[in-house]
Every structure is written in structure tokens, then in C-alpha cells.
Amino acid sequence: MKADEMEKALREEFPGALFAVDESGRNGVRYSVLIALSGMRKAAQILNAAGFFLETITALDFSDTFELVYHFNCYEPKSRIALRALCGKDQTPSSLVDTFRGAGWLEREVHDFFGISFSGNPDMRSLLLPEDADYHPLLKSFGKSGDSHKREDIYGK
Amino acid sequence: MENEQFGPPAAEQIYTLNLGPQHPSTHGVLRILLDLDGEFIVKADPIIGYGHRGHEKMGENRLYRQFLPNTSRMDYLSGMLYNHGFVLAVEKLAGIDVPERARYIRVIASELNRISSHLLWFGTYLLDLGGFTPFLYAFDDREQILDILDRVSGSRLTYAYCRFGGVTRDVDAGFVDMTRAFLKRMEGRWADYENLVTKNIIFIKRTKDIGVIDRELARQYGVTGPNLRACGVRFDVRKAEPYEIYDRFDFEVPVCFNGDALDRYKVRFLEMLQSCRIIDQALDHLPQGPFQTEKIPLKIKPPKGEVYFPFESARGLTAYYLVSDGGTNPYRCHIRVPSFGNLNVINDVLPDTLIADAISILGSMDVIIPEIDR
Numbered sequence: 001m002k003a004d005e006m007e008k009a010l011r012e013e014f015p016g017a018l019f020a021v022d023e024s025g026r027n028g029v030r031y032s033v034l035i036a037l038s039g040m041r042k043a044a045q046i047l048n049a050a051g052f053f054l055e056t057i058t059a060l061d062f063s064d065t066f067e068l069v070y071h072f073n074c075y076e077p078k079s080r081i082a083l084r085a086l087c088g089k090d091q092t093p094s095s096l097v098d099t100f101r102g103a104g105w106l107e108r109e110v111h112d113f114f115g116i117s118f119s120g121n122p123d124m125r126s127l128l129l130p131e132d133a134d135y136h137p138l139l140k141s142f143g144k145s146g147d148s149h150k151r152e153d154i155y156g157k
Numbered sequence: 158m159e160n161e162q163f164g165p166p167a168a169e170q171i172y173t174l175n176l177g178p179q180h181p182s183t184h185g186v187l188r189i190l191l192d193l194d195g196e197f198i199v200k201a202d203p204i205i206g207y208g209h210r211g212h213e214k215m216g217e218n219r220l221y222r223q224f225l226p227n228t229s230r231m232d233y234l235s236g237m238l239y240n241h242g243f244v245l246a247v248e249k250l251a252g253i254d255v256p257e258r259a260r261y262i263r264v265i266a267s268e269l270n271r272i273s274s275h276l277l278w279f280g281t282y283l284l285d286l287g288g289f290t291p292f293l294y295a296f297d298d299r300e301q302i303l304d305i306l307d308r309v310s311g312s313r314l315t316y317a318y319c320r321f322g323g324v325t326r327d328v329d330a331g332f333v334d335m336t337r338a339f340l341k342r343m344e345g346r347w348a349d350y351e352n353l354v355t356k357n358i359i360f361i362k363r364t365k366d367i368g369v370i371d372r373e374l375a376r377q378y379g380v381t382g383p384n385l386r387a388c389g390v391r392f393d394v395r396k397a398e399p400y401e402i403y404d405r406f407d408f409e410v411p412v413c414f415n416g417d418a419l420d421r422y423k424v425r426f427l428e429m430l431q432s433c434r435i436i437d438q439a440l441d442h443l444p445q446g447p448f449q450t451e452k453i454p455l456k457i458k459p460p461k462g463e464v465y466f467p468f469e470s471a472r473g474l475t476a477y478y479l480v481s482d483g484g485t486n487p488y489r490c491h492i493r494v495p496s497f498g499n500l501n502v503i504n505d506v507l508p509d510t511l512i513a514d515a516i517s518i519l520g521s522m523d524v525i526i527p528e529i530d531r
Contacts (some may be wrong), residue, residue, distance in 0.1 A: 027249070028398075028465030028476065053376045056493040060480060069478075071465065071493070075392040080465070105501045110297035113213070128530055137214050145217050147482070150308040154461050154482050 002050055003030050003079035009046050013029035014039055027070070029082045036136045037085040037093055040070070047072050047081065054096070055080070057106040059087070059114045061140050063148040066116060068093060086151070087116065113138035163411070169197055174512070178207055187500075187526045189519075191512065198515060201507035203500060204206045206212045209528035215299040216490025220407060221247050221457045222321070224372075224490070227420035229315040231492065232528040234277055235471035236525060237316045244319040246466035251321070252460035259323040260402050265336065266306060266318060268432040272343075273302040274471035275429050280512065282422070283354060283519040286363050291354055298346060305335045321457060323449030340433055347430060355426065364419040368506050368518030371416055375472040378505070379498035382473020383424040384522060388416035397511055405442075406435045418521035456485045472496055492531060496524040 010017065012031055019035040035043055044054075055071040066087040073080045087093055095118040096103040107118040108127035115136035117124060126133055141147035177188040186207035192200040201341040212231060216224050228243040229236025239262050248255060254300055280295030294449055303313045309328050310318035354360055370380065372388050385392060393410040395403040411427035413420035459481040467476040473495030499522050 001356070022461075028467055051376065052496050053379045054381055055474065055476070056478070056491070056497075058478060058491040059490075060489050071476075071478075073474075075390050075397075077397045080467075100377060100379075102501050105497065126206070128209045130206070137211055143214065147257070148486075149482055149488065154267070154480065154488065 001079065002052070002074050002076055003081060006050055006052070006081060007031050009050075010035075010043060013042060013046065024078075029080045032082040032084065033140075034086075037068070037087050037091060040068070040083060040085050041094055041096065041099070042151055043083050044070070044072075044096045048049070048099050052081070054100040054103055054106070057103065057110055059110050059116060059138075060151075061114060061148070062151040062154075063137065063140070064088065064150045066091075066114065067151060068110075068116075070096075071149045092119045093116050094119050097121050112136070115139065122136060162299075163290065168173050170194065176515070178204075180406060186270050187524075187529075189515075191507075191515070193512065196513075198507050198510055198512060199505060199514070203503065205500070205526060208527040210531065213490050213492065216489055218494075220455075221251075221411075221459075221486050222455060222486065225317045225320070226315070229317060230527070231494065231531055232274075232472065232496070232525045233314055235270050235274040236314060236524060237266050237310075237318060238468065238470040239475065240268045240316055240319045242466060242468040242470070242475060243403075243477055244321055245468065246464055246479055247321055247457065247459070249466060250462070250464040250479055250481055253407050253453060253457075254450055254531075255322055256447045256450060257444045258327075259448045261439050261443045262324050262328055262405070262448060263319055264401055264406075265328075265436050265443075266309070266324075268435045268439075269302050269306060269336070269339075271471050272429050272432050273299045273306075273325075274303075275425050275432075276423065278523045279350075279354075282523075283360070284519040285516050286360065287356075288354075288360070291350070294346070294349070298343065298426040301335075301339045301342065305332065305339065308332060308335065320449065320453075320454045324446070327448040328443075333443070336436060336440060340437055343429075343433060350426070355423070361419060363517050364521065365417060366415070367418045367514050368510065368521060369415065369417045370502060370506060374418050374502060375416075378502040380473070380502050381495050381498065382469070383428060383473075383506060384421055384499050385473065385500075386410065387413045387420035387424045389414040394474055396530075398467055399464070400468055403435075406438050408432075411474050418517055421521045421523075440512055458483060458485055459510060467493075470495060472499065472528075494528045494531070496526070496529045500524045500526075500529060 014035045020032040052072040052074045057070050060067040068085050070083045090143050098116050107121050112129045126141050174191045178186045188204040212227050228239045276295045276299040280292040283291040307313045310316045373474040375385050391410050391412050408431045413423050461483045463480040465478045476493040478491040479487045481487040
């Protein structure tokens, strides 16, 4: 299975990464890998070479940090891989648009909702919000929202 | 040729045409800025977001249960499928059991909705291509489905029929009879459609070899659903990651190999037949028993953690990504929508095609803009 080969390749490339393995894929994701933000491009290139496609990019807003979550899949049963990376509030992750052409729009959406800019994406206009929008609605500080948590409150240390 | 009267054939001869936002063939509020060289498209830039309502934010600041009516308003043509998917995601997150009868009812309702969504696409696509009659036929058939779903759920388009642990109300013999009658009716209709449309030479000329997407392009943009299966990839979430009880039914995943507008049409057409097969089997095996789990609290508090729940909506791989902090509403509610990739890919497909073909290509992609805008 491609997903298992990818696990091996990612473990080799990122020896310090935190792996969560769910062979049954019960929660929708077979391998969830927490890597450093700077390794995301390399990891995406590995998955691209193996024929994975990028399903979605999203972010989680915690009080201490952002977390970027990239879901990849290939056309085999239960092969979803989630790459996750902590992204400080003022950090600028690099874009995947030269690896996956569809990433451009997904990054624009994340920028709309969270205000995270992606360096290397040639088109960072707003996608879903008005072009003059100066707010980022999915931040926990925007509008009516629940409590903002630290990351460890939900995922542990 | 350079000519003093007309000036040089330079960049200024490229002109920009605004297609939409309220154009009859853009299927939702979509605006496309087309750079044209004569009748050929040089660059296409879809401008979206007119229908952004903030569903993800709404998901975060209300109870899980209060989000149910939102689910069917993203893709309003396959609302039941979105409703179904959200309920499954929360059930998985919170560990809620569902009685067998409810599972069968949900599958029947979902597949009926898939057919009605495809029928609407079938009718409006042919309308875009200039054929008015199939539109009336398809809407007549679709009306039967809306009546059936109206009878059980009380609404015709934006359903909130599925509930955590079951469905809102049980189906009766009348529902089963109506659904059987619909399946019987459609047997004759499929043959009519095949003869009137699929074999129609004008239709074939407008769609064959138009808007070709190959496997690699589809992968680059994350295209899923019938658009992906039209380029020869047999990938359907109902088979790849069977949810609910789809692994109990005998059905096929139709694929075609050219990736053009005609193949996208064929895949959707064959899918409707497969949905009929699923409904037929589900009706045969519909068990007796309760249709709801008793004592589901109004305020569900799933344990801390997350779930990524993929399902196959009428347009492709859709997923709810829910993160729970242990409270009564989700900490994060993200929705992966298939039309996002399916529309994004036209950035690469439209250039070098004729503007008349652009309408055909756009129709054949079957994108729903409000689900992209969310």
C-alpha cells in the first residue's frame, strides 16, 4: 500500500516527527504526522511523487499558536495522510503551489479565514471574502466565539 | 498582419469578458473573468465568494444540533447527503449508536437525493447546450423524488432529516410504495434519455473531446467525484472507505476514460442507475425496529479529539473535519467541498478553448458555487 510506503519514507526524512497511526482509519486518517513547518514542502514533494493528491488545507487557531493541517489522499482505500505543523502567530509558511497546483486556492482560503500568508504563492488576493476585507473571521478573537484554548488543552503535550 | 488602420496585432487585442455573476449557465453566483483572443479563451479567472455565509464560523459558535439546518444549505442540491455526512461525523466523534432501520432509511434518502441532484444537472446542462425539452422531462422525474422526500422530511430542498442516532420520523408503507413506483417509472425513462440525448448527434458534437481533463491534472487540483471517474480513476468514497452500510450493497462504480465533457455526462448518467440499484436493495432489506436511539442529550459533549469524516456527495469527496474541546460546540468545524477542486481545475482547462465550449465545460463540471463559498 502506498500509504505504508509513505510512512516509511516520512519516518526516514523526519526522524523527530510525531506519528499517530490508525491502521483502521477509524477517524478518517491513517497516518497523522506532526512535523516542523519548514519540512512541509519536502514532505509534500514526497507525497506528490508517490501520486497523492491534496484534499484540503486548514488551520486551527489556538491561543498560543496556529496549527496547519494538510490532508492528503491517494486513490486507494483508507490511505489518508494528515501532515500537521505548528505555525507561530507571526510565521509565514511557504506555499505548496509549485508542487500541487490546487494548493493556491486552498492557501488563499486559509489566508482569508486566519490571516496566514503563504510565501511563494503568487496570488494572495482574497478568495471568499470581499477584496477589501481587513478581518479574518475564523480567528477565535473575531465575533461571537467560544473559549480559546492552548493546543495542549485539546491534544495533550 | 500589420495595418495602419487597425494597428498591430498586439496585446490590446486581448479583451476581457465578464461571464456572470448572474448568468443563466453559471449555476450559482459565479463570475469568471475571461481574457479573449477572438473567440478563444486565453485566461480564465473565476471570482467567487458571493455566497459566503460563514458556515464554518457558524459551526463553531453553536451546538452540534443547531448546525444541522446549515448542512443542507451548502450544497443545496444534495442537502440530504451533507446532512447525512454531518450526522455520521458527530456520531463517530461522540460514539452514538444508530438502529439498523435508521441506517437503511438514511441510505435510501441519500441515494434518492443523489439521483435528484444528477437529474437537475442533467436537465440544466442540456438547457445550457440549447435543448429545452430534456429539462422538462428531468424536472418531472425530479419532482417525484422531491415529493417522496417531502413526505418523510417535510422539506423539498434543504433537508434536516437525519438526526444524531437516527432520523426525525419513520417511513411508512406509502413511502416504500412511492419509491418503488419511482424506480419502476425510471426504468423506462433511462431508455428514453439514452435514445433522446446520449445518442443525439448534436449533443455529442457539443461535448466529445471538449474540456479534457487527464488523470494528472485531476490529481494536481484534487478533482473528485464523477469528474475524476470520467478520467478513468475508479475512486468512490462509498467503496474506498465504506461508511454507513454501503459495504452491504451490490453496486458498481462507473468509470469512463476520455475525461471529456461527454464522459462526465456518461459517468453521472450511469451513477443514477447504480443509485437505483442501491435503493432497490435497501428497500428489499429494510428491517423493522426503532428509527431513533433513545435518550440522545440535546447538548452533545463529545470527548476531546477530532474526526475527519469523508463521504461521497453528488459531486465528489466531501468531508467534515471536526475538532472537539469537550464542550457543547465544536472547536473547529471545517468542510472539505468537492466543487472547490472541481472549479479550480478550469483555470487550466478553459485556456485555448472556444467561449461557446466554456459554457459546455462549465456545465459538465457540475459545480455548486454556494458549497465552495460556504
